Amino acid sequence: MSGVDTEPAGAGSAGSGNEKTFFGHPRGLANLFGVEMWERFSFYGMLGILPLYLYFSAADGGLEMDRGTALGIVGAYGGLVYLSTILAAWIADRLFSAERTLFYSAVIIMIGHLALAVLPGYAGVGAGLLCVALGSGGVKANATAVLGTLYSEGDERRDAGFTIFYMGVNLGAFVGTALTGFFQHTVGFHVGFGLAAAGMALGLIQYSIGRSNLGETSRIVPNPLPASRRPLVALVFVAVAVACVLLVLTGAVTAQNLGDVAVWVAGLAAAALFVILLTSSRVSSVERSRVMSFIPMFVASAAFFALFQQQFTVLEVYSDERLNRDLFGWEMPISWVNLINPVFILILAPIFATVWAKLGHRQPSTPMKFALGTGVMGVAFLLFLPMAGGEGNTSPLLAIVGILATFTVAEMFLSPVGLSLSTKLAPQAFRAQMVALNYLSVSLGTALSGSLAEYYSTDGEASYFGTVGGVALGIGVLIAVLSPYIRKLMAGVR
DSSP: OOEEEEEEOOTTSHHHSSSEEEEEEEEEHHHHHHHHHHHHHHHHHHHHHOOOOOOOOOOGOHHHHOOHHHHHHHHHHHHHHHHHHHHHHHHHHIIIIIIHHHHHHHHHHHHHHHHHHHSSSHHHHHHHHHHHHHHHEEEEEEEEHHHHHTTOOTTTTTHHHHHHHHHHHHHHHHHHHHHHHHHHHOOOOHHHHHHHHHHHHHHHHHHHGGGGGGGGGGGGOSSSOOGGGGHHHHHHHHHHHHHHHHHTTSSSOOOTHHHHHHHHHHHHHHHHHHHHHHHHHTTTHHHHHHHHHHHHHHHHHHHHHHGGGGGGGGHHHHHHBBBEEEEETTEGGGGGGGGGHHHHHHHHHHHHHHHHHHHGGGGGHHHHHHHHHHHHHHHHHHGGGGGGGOOOSSSOOHHHHHHHHHHHHHHHHHHHHHHHHHHHHOOOGGHHHHHHHHHHHHHHHHHHHHHTTTTTOOGHHHHHHHHHHHHHHHHHHHHHHHHHHHHHHHTOOO
């Protein structure tokens, strides 16, 4: 292809000597781009129709769940996806390696989508969402970790490479949302879920073909678990699983409070993982300082995703009840509002990648990028205010396009940069678990997006959008003020 040439490989690359590259990047990037594209095809395709499936009437093919409960479940489910990155990262660091964990996780995802497509009612929802959540967590944590092994520590291509990788995420999200939304709208929910399963199967095929491009570093278990401790670990896993089942059976965890439970679990899990990284004897003083620097970044990231992930909760309801979806006499499917963000990602990602690569050391520091991302996200919510208080499906589609363009600008400042940052700040013995800590910020934010959505109503739009937007803007300003102190803790990492 025209984007492949030959150049010396970096110290951290998958190859040595002369290496074939993918648009100037390690060739393994192409394989990871592909598997993440198909995983996101299936994930976002399913997520775009999931809340509708839960709260639509039986006559429309849904399960007739209370809308607030349905949105809370969607947020909790999204939080569980990112929360499961902890387990997947631990398995990668201690048992199987990042690359092998990535492969087996993709298999679990496909099984989950098949369950949603084939099993009726709540049985399909329970089994399908559990498998997709666990599998997606494994893919997300370890695809990022494997990508990090393709670049040396000082390689200036890293942020640009992660941005290209992020294009794969959004290409898959766009096509998956478009096709599953169309088939749900015209045929039915289970056909849409089946299409998501087919997409993941294609992702597994292409990934299997190109696994050799990823190099041996991604197959190394950095901190192997001693054989003598494996029975104890297995016992802990069984005990946790039994405890979860008992909490459900006794009514301590219900569909109504699942969103709030997910927030608490994600928050406590993040605190525990920070403590582990900061107190481990395998972490040097420089690495400990870098982990400390990630605490304010974690807060900013959680705040960002608490708003950004409302595309699948509040914005889905807004599209159903407030948005004028008439396109020249044809009514656009509700879930197609989720196509707008991926389109802007595909437009803006190459621009941002080029800008970061051209600026090099002159680009804004990572803390400033986080500040801009969180602040701009707050501004995006404030842009809903001029339309607040309207009745029926009167909000113009063009206005939502502009707001979601602002979402995307904020996303480009923070989300792909956060992936890159977690690999740069990671202690050597906890590479995948540091990536999991980044995803825990997404988990906490996503769970919050579901809990916050329960407070949204068309009657209280002004107070809702004004409050959450103002808080996010304030956090962005605070991170900007603290930026010099955060950079000092980062100990040479930009």
